[in-house]
Amino acid sequence: xxxxxxxxxxxxxxxxxxxxxxxxxxxxxxxxxxxxxxxxxxxxxxxxxxxxxxxxxxxxxxxxxxxxxxxxxxxxxxxxxxxxxxxxxxxxxxxxxxxxxxxxxxxxxxxxxxxxxxxxxxxxxxxxxxxxxxxxxxxxxxxxxxxxxxxxxxxxxxxxxxxxxxxxxxxxxxxxxxxxxxxxxxxxxxxxxxxxxxxxxxxxxxxxxxxxxxxxxxxxxxxxxxxxxxxxxxxxxxxxxxxxxxxxxxxxxxxxxxxxxxxxxxxxxxxxxxxxxxxxxxxxxxxxxxxxxxxxxxxxxxxxxxxxxxxxxxxxxxxxxxxxxxxxxxxxxxxxxxxxxxxxxxxxxxxxxxxxxxxxxxxxxxxxxxxxxxxxxxxxxxxxxxxxxxxxxxxxxxxxxxxxxxxxxxxx
Amino acid sequence: xxxxxxxxxxxxxxxxxxxxxxxxxxxxxxxxxxxxxxxxxxxxxxxxxxxxxxxxxxxxxxxxxxxxxxxxxxxxxxxxxxxxxxxxxxxxxxxxxxxxxxxxxxxxxxxxxxxxxxxxxxxxxxxxxxxxxxxxxxxxxxxxxxxxxxxxxxxxxxxxxxxxxxxxxxxxxxxxxxxxxxxxxxxxxxxxxxxxxxxxxxxxxxxxxxxxxxxxxxxxxxxxxxxxxxxxxxxxxxxxxxxxxxxxxxxxxxxxxxxxxxxxxxxxxxxxxxxxxxxxxxxxxxxxxxxxxxxxxxxxxxxxxxxxxxxxxxxxxxxxxxxxxxxxxxxxxxxx
Ligand SMILES: Cc1ncc(C[n+]2csc(CCOP(=O)(O)OP(=O)(O)O)c2C)c(N)n1
Ligand SMILES: [Mg+2]
Numbered sequence: 001x002x003x004x005x006x007x008x009x010x011x012x013x014x015x016x017x018x019x020x021x022x023x024x025x026x027x028x029x030x031x032x033x034x035x036x037x038x039x040x041x042x043x044x045x046x047x048x049x050x051x052x053x054x055x056x057x058x059x060x061x062x063x064x065x066x067x068x069x070x071x072x073x074x075x076x077x078x079x080x081x082x083x084x085x086x087x088x089x090x091x092x093x094x095x096x097x098x099x100x101x102x103x104x105x106x107x108x109x110x111x112x113x114x115x116x117x118x119x120x121x122x123x124x125x126x127x128x129x130x131x132x133x134x135x136x137x138x139x140x141x142x143x144x145x146x147x148x149x150x151x152x153x154x155x156x157x158x159x160x161x162x163x164x165x166x167x168x169x170x171x172x173x174x175x176x177x178x179x180x181x182x183x184x185x186x187x188x189x190x191x192x193x194x195x196x197x198x199x200x201x202x203x204x205x206x207x208x209x210x211x212x213x214x215x216x217x218x219x220x221x222x223x224x225x226x227x228x229x230x231x232x233x234x235x236x237x238x239x240x241x242x243x244x245x246x247x248x249x250x251x252x253x254x255x256x257x258x259x260x261x262x263x264x265x266x267x268x269x270x271x272x273x274x275x276x277x278x279x280x281x282x283x284x285x286x287x288x289x290x291x292x293x294x295x296x297x298x299x300x301x302x303x304x305x306x307x308x309x310x311x312x313x314x315x316x317x318x319x320x321x322x323x324x325x326x327x328x329x330x331x332x333x334x335x336x337x338x339x340x341x342x343x344x345x346x347x348x349x350x351x352x353x354x355x356x357x358x359x360x361x362x363x364x365x366x367x368x369x370x371x372x373x374x375x376x377x378x379x380x381x382x383x384x385x386x387x388x389x390x391x392x393x394x395x396x397x398x399x400x401x402x403x404x405x406x407x408x409x410x411x412x
Numbered sequence: 413x414x415x416x417x418x419x420x421x422x423x424x425x426x427x428x429x430x431x432x433x434x435x436x437x438x439x440x441x442x443x444x445x446x447x448x449x450x451x452x453x454x455x456x457x458x459x460x461x462x463x464x465x466x467x468x469x470x471x472x473x474x475x476x477x478x479x480x481x482x483x484x485x486x487x488x489x490x491x492x493x494x495x496x497x498x499x500x501x502x503x504x505x506x507x508x509x510x511x512x513x514x515x516x517x518x519x520x521x522x523x524x525x526x527x528x529x530x531x532x533x534x535x536x537x538x539x540x541x542x543x544x545x546x547x548x549x550x551x552x553x554x555x556x557x558x559x560x561x562x563x564x565x566x567x568x569x570x571x572x573x574x575x576x577x578x579x580x581x582x583x584x585x586x587x588x589x590x591x592x593x594x595x596x597x598x599x600x601x602x603x604x605x606x607x608x609x610x611x612x613x614x615x616x617x618x619x620x621x622x623x624x625x626x627x628x629x630x631x632x633x634x635x636x637x638x639x640x641x642x643x644x645x646x647x648x649x650x651x652x653x654x655x656x657x658x659x660x661x662x663x664x665x666x667x668x669x670x671x672x673x674x675x676x677x678x679x680x681x682x683x684x685x686x687x688x689x690x691x692x693x694x695x696x697x698x699x700x701x702x703x704x705x706x707x708x709x710x711x712x713x714x715x716x717x718x719x720x721x722x723x724x725x726x727x728x729x730x731x732x733x734x735x736x737x738x739x740x741x742x743x744x745x746x747x748x
Pocket of ligand 2: 247
């Protein structure tokens with residue numbers, strides 16, 4: 001069709017508030033349909049994996065297809081732990097959201113609906129590997145067994161906070177747990193991850209790197225820099241893209257444009273890329289293992305688009321009912337990661353509704369107990385402030401004279 | 413009409429969108445949602461997405477597109493979601509927009525506005541609290557504006573959109589919904605209870621490059637802008653010093669005449685800003701004042717600023733230059 005004059009397009013989400021959620025244009029394929037590519041696959045051969053969707057769990061909760069076979073050594077005990085990890089972060093998210101509402105902390109970000117991605121990925125990493133996460137990947141810390149006290153201490157900016165109150169809540173950092181310091185500035189970590197991975201190779205330290213970015217932030221310059229430099233130097237890195245359909249109020253189409261998928265975009269840079277159901281714990285487990293093995297064996301970088309849905313508001317500062325249908329999350333065709341793994345475990349007689357309820361109660365109890373203990377060290381409501389003088393530390397390795405003078409002047 | 417600063421800014425854009433088909437508004441979350449601080453709420457609905465639209469999260473793309481449109485002859489007014497996120501656009505702003513007129517000898521120009529919320533006081537931590545004004549005033553070819561009242565916000569924004577050159581428009585986010593004097597424990601006040609919350613509905617401008625005397629006094633001149641204007645008023649009240657408080661409103665071009673007249677009258681000067689101290693805009697002010705008013709000065713010029721550390725989260729109120737620190741500086745200036 002010929003048009004009379006050029007006109008701009010402005011991408012729109014399938015539904016706005018007061019409309020019915022509509023995911024009819026989302027093609028979720030069929031579980032078990034896609035194969036496991038050879039470990040040394042090149043980008044040119046990755047088209048089906050970058051445009052399709054790797055799924056393992058079918059609607060009945062069975063693990064099916066070649067990717068299920070690829071992880072057939074993964075036992076039910078391991079998966080039960082996976083379920084526990086996801087239930088832990090979801091419970092924590094709920095508790096911390098409430099704490100923020102009670103004014104005990106200034107800010108919080110939940111990862112509801114996206115728990116499988118970080119939880120399953122982390123359990124395929126090895127000690128010494130490094131994640132470069134965003135603010136929505138606390139699930140990595142949970143699965144890494146990070147101390148709940150330190151985690152909550154950071155959220156309350158109290159004396160348990162390893163960063164001594166310097167950072168906004170959720171901007172964690174734990175070098176020994178493979179969790180790089182979080183920046184508020186989107187995208188910056190992605191190219192830094194490439195640099196870290198280059199250092200893995202240059203120093204031959206035997207470790208690998210994982211970069212993380214949201215769909216919205218793929219628009220940043222640093223995303224493109226990272227893909228380019230990963231393609232050029234072939235460092236040992238897995239470049240994760242968490243496509244949860246939204247960037248605050250902005251629909252993912254504003255970041256993707258007419259590209260079919262984010263995996264396809266990475267493939268355009270010459271990086272083998274796959275697209276995976278991020279709400280399917282087994283799919284995340286299988287593809288993470290494949291990708292990390294490939295990278296570790298020196299076959300070069302991989303990009304993975306984790307296809308998911310941001311069930312939670314962007315943050316405690318956001319009210320999504322202003323820009324999307326209230327019940328959109330319920331309509332997401334790939335369901336909820338906890339429900340789906342639970343179903344799988346029940347079908348395999350490794351879990352039951354009663355155990356689920358019991359575990360839920362037990363986790364809530366544990367987390368609430370820790371929370372009380374951590375809150376005793378201070379919250380925004382019951383403030384036991386750290387010394388303000390701390391803000392002059394760690395600006396430099398050694399405090400220069402002008403800062404020393406300012407600290408004196410401050411009287412802290 | 414009583415308006416908050418958010419509403420006044422929106423009204424300025426509304427007036428210009430209606431008047432001038434060349435005006436377009438874009439940025440992250442500004443279209444359908446109306447901006448994370450709601451400054452553009454309702455504008456897309458009113459003017460359509462050709463005029464008001466959402467962009468990908470890429471600040472250099474936002475400014476780069478604006479430069480393309482501005483050089484073509486349109487008048488884009490774009491938003492950086494936080495001043496802290498303008499850094500990816502710094503190349504486009506300082507190396508391109510700022511010098512386009514100069515390098516093409518006026519063939520291509522950039523009549524455009526880049527709005528950005530600035531300053532702390534909202535527990536935003538190091539990436540939602542910065543005050544980067546000196547990074548703009550240091551660049552040849554940029555005008556830098558920062559209002560402190562809804563009335564000025566509207567008049568200055570209209571003037572900025574109509575200006576033939578690129579204007580950095582800093583919005584003190586702590587003033588969006590009401591004046592704030594630095595006492596974070598006090599109940600927040602809304603603009604509807606403040607005389608400067610009264611904003612005429614139609615087109616008017618507040619000229620760029622003109623300071624305002626917020627309260628006249630005889631003993632010390634306080635040079636302030638943005639949130640610090642109210643901190644200065646509180647400091648003067650609490651310390652009992654008879655201060656003349658000048659709200660600079662435009663940092664570049666600076667209204668040196670108003671500053672000079674005041675300092676010649678009072679013989680004392682205190683400079684205040686929230687940004688870090690070293691190489692901050694305060695240093696520029698002090699240099700200008702001592703050059704212009706040296707023989708009138710009875711005391712060394714005092715400077716109160718944020719500390720030379722990144723904005724901390726928990727210790728926010730120990731970082732923020734509040735009325736106590738400023739009041740002490742006023743008293744100190746009086747001791748000479
Ligand atoms: C450089 C930069 N620009 C803008 C922002 C403001 N901002 C914070 S989160 C966000 C949306 C990010 O969306 P996405 O990358 O999809 O991640 P998600 O929140 O969905 O996990 C925006 C625009 C920022 N933090 N940094
Ligand atoms: Mg997103």
